[in-house]
Amino acid sequence: MDTLHVNADTKTYPVYIGEDLRYDVNRFLSKTYTAILIITDDCVGSHYLQDVKQALAHDRVFTHTIPAGEEAKSIDIFYQLQTKAITCGLDRQSLILALGGGVVGDAAGFVAATFMRGIDFVQMPTTILAHDSSVGGKVAINHEQGKNLIGSFYPPDAVIYDINTLHTLSNKEVRSGYAEIIKEALLGDADFFHELINQRLASLTNRQLTDHIRKGINIKASIVEQDERESNIRKFLNLGHTLGHALESLLGYGKWTHGELVAVGLLFAIRVSEKSFSTNLPFDELYTWLKNNGYPLALPVIDPGDVLSKMKLDKKAFNSEVQMVLLQAVGRPSMAEVDDCALLDYLESFFEELTHRN
């Protein structure tokens, strides 16, 4: 088992990563709680809920299962979860335990952040992608008019990552999670990046999964620790997301995963970086690795103008020019404002290149 410690601005919390930790979850709780409410979704719950419930060996463990998928981050389910917490008699010395991916973590975390003005919160991520949301303290639900618009900064009290719960993930979900790990490597660790692109996702061992998740978390944590409030360097974490989010919104959620579109966004950020800094970056290596590992790189025909409009609508970019994270080198990110004309050019030639290569 690997243990690391993340410093949030209000507390330091441990992240445990290893095999079969779900059978031993009690060992990782730092307190005795008056009651524990496990929140999970109907997919994950059917695989792992009983294991965790049994391992807690507590006579006041309650469970609540929400539907799998982004729709569960609604105000109605938020209120249902609050009702559940009250009905079960949770108090300020109780715990909410999120068993699932990013959606469960976000929704359960926001309930923990706001139930009686905040109670303890432990995450047990069951996707690779959730390694990302388990660091940084962001919890939120969606508003009909936008994702994650209602939320808080509320770091967990512990993260317990059972690597064996990742074997039930689909290939799509593995790809989605690894796009964020690739992003973290590009931001902070050139050696790690090269290690990753020499690795086939289909043949990952538990030891490799553990290493990769730990390294990804470490890079993200070191960025977040320097900037708990997303004002400056935290923006680096948006590498690949300027185009990624715009594509998600244009192509609709569901067919491509978040990470798959972030992967396309990473390629784009690398191309723009090469042109902006007149330098060579490992575009070809990343492209080949993505292709070999089944990432969908053939996008439908999209108008670069529509993409630009979406980029400008992104809630993090109310300025007139689009802010992008670029790379001066692997491991050396920087922010740049890219004017609309240049961005349109970049988008056009990037889409052409993707079509041409396919």
Next chain:
Amino acid sequence: MDTLHVNADTKTYPVYIGEDLRYDVNRFLSKTYTAILIITDDCVGSHYLQDVKQALAHDRVFTHTIPAGEEAKSIDIFYQLQTKAITCGLDRQSLILALGGGVVGDAAGFVAATFMRGIDFVQMPTTILAHDSSVGGKVAINHEQGKNLIGSFYPPDAVIYDINTLHTLSNKEVRSGYAEIIKEALLGDADFFHELINQRLASLTNRQLTDHIRKGINIKASIVEQDERESNIRKFLNLGHTLGHALESLLGYGKWTHGELVAVGLLFAIRVSEKSFSTNLPFDELYTWLKNNGYPLALPVIDPGDVLSKMKLDKKAFNSEVQMVLLQAVGRPSMAEVDDCALLDYLESFFEELTHRN
């Protein structure tokens, strides 16, 4: 104008107290905001909203009026306010300004705490009682099953107290606010307590109002600063509230104000303190002052057993015995667990005494 500074655990914020500050509100904002949303209720709004809006002299000021009263702290109105903030195009560099009493402060504060994971929040309290909720950083809405169950700790960025907005308060509201000021004096400052009980509420000057609110805030702030998370000495602020809350819940909200019942609770806490510590406390002086200032001290007949049950249900007391704040002397509070039999005796003789005196 008086200025004081409150240290919350995440920031220090100023409290400005003085006459006609609403005409000058711009001067007290520390930043230039992209947009400002004023949240008020239909009572306060009709008196002061235009003054504040004009004084802000900003081309993106929006307003939203919620119904006056506790019912406005609902999940539905919370969501409406989030929708309003989105529709008006508020972003992370925008401000929510709460113009009103405790309900407006709580509801608007919780929206500010959770909109895009937290934006700036300024309070303009328009009741005396709200001096209490403007310190301590508690913001919350109600759940159908209990008050303030959904919320956060989220201190404001500034509190702007225009003393002249207090002249539209009813006598009941003045009494309600002063009960909390009396409580603060009992907790922290014997001289202040004696000053207060030599003062008739009907003849308060603006200078006295300013002084009393400032002293009350100072006492509360010094307690909260030592304990931002309500685990230890912050509990002292519940002086008078153990019985006060139980009576509120038994007698129904509305006929008696919160502060009026806290006043009865203060008398009770003093009597129990006298018996527990075999000491003399200013019960008679406080009783006479409350009587002379129109506080309703003649309660309907209540079964002490019902009161005890309510006390035990209080969300802050899940232990088997009721915790009460007692006074070893004026200015020297301490916590005590009072066993059920003793508490029943105290309640019975206290209710008899009230009936007898009336």
